[in-house]
Amino acid sequence: MSLHPRQLSEISRIGGRPSLDFVNTIHERHVQPLEDYLCGDQRYVEWAMTAGLLDRSEALRVGELKVFPANLMSEVRHLRHGLYEIFKARALGYAADxxxxxxxxxxxxxxWRASQVVNVGSQIQLVWRADAVDIWLPLKRIALDALEVVRSIPRERIKECASTSGCGWLFLDDTKNNSRRWCSMDTCGTPEKMRRYRGSSKAGS
Ligand SMILES: [Zn+2]
Structure with a gap:
């Protein structure tokens, strides 16, 4: 892992949903050593802000914490690993672990325990309780988003990047013919095509 983690502004969020972007906070999942974008408590809070999982006032309240819970990052990693397994199982059509x-x-x-059903004007909505704003709120939001993804999105739309370089990023394919294969053309699609082209040229020479 790099001693100097990349800037938050350099971290792509291509998953299409917060829960997929959360899983994608591991850079090149299938390559060792892994680069973990969420490499510490403060980093987790900052990433949650940039990902829209904490708004400014929520982040200020969370930021007042002088000491983060000792199990914070192990819980982050545990949920993230579980969601990768679940999304992958859903995408490939087998039962998740x-x-x-x-x-x-x-x-x-x-x-669910941290939220309540209320009237907002003429709409019935699920909102967070006032006392729900804590360091765990991003993980609760991620979990509810993940549940919606696996329950409401056709499994063939949930994909893992097809790059053979070890990328492992997940995304929702929203193309009309469900043809997207790469997390992005720049980072994986074009390099993969170049690798295959060189491979086929060698084989043919
Ligand atoms: Zn990729």
Whole structure:
């Protein structure tokens, strides 16, 4: 892992949903050593802000914490790993590992306990309780978003980047003919095509 983590502004969010972008905070999942964008407590809070999982006033309240919970980052990594397993299982059409389902269930329960159904004008909405704003709020939001993704989005739209370089990023394919294969053309699509072209040229020479 780099001693100097990249700037938050350099981190792409191409997943199409917050829960997918959360899983994608591991750079090149299948390559060692991994680069983990969420390399510490403060970094997690800053990333949550840039990802829209904490608004400014929520971040100010969370930022008042002098000491973060000792288990914060292990919980972050645990949920992130579980969601990768669940999204991958959903994309490929097999049953997700029970341990991964359990961790999602635990965070969904925490999310529901922290929210309430209210009238907003003539609309009925689910809102966060006033006392729900804490360091765990981004994970609760991520869990509820992930549940919606696996329940409401056709599984063939959930994809892992097809790059053979070890990318491992997940995204929602919103193309008309469901033809997207890469997290992005710049980082994976074009380099992969170049690799294949060189490979086929060597084979043909
Ligand atoms: Zn990729």
């Amino acid at each position: 029970t341990a991964a389902i359990d961790v999602l269930d635990r965070w969904v329960q925490r999310g």
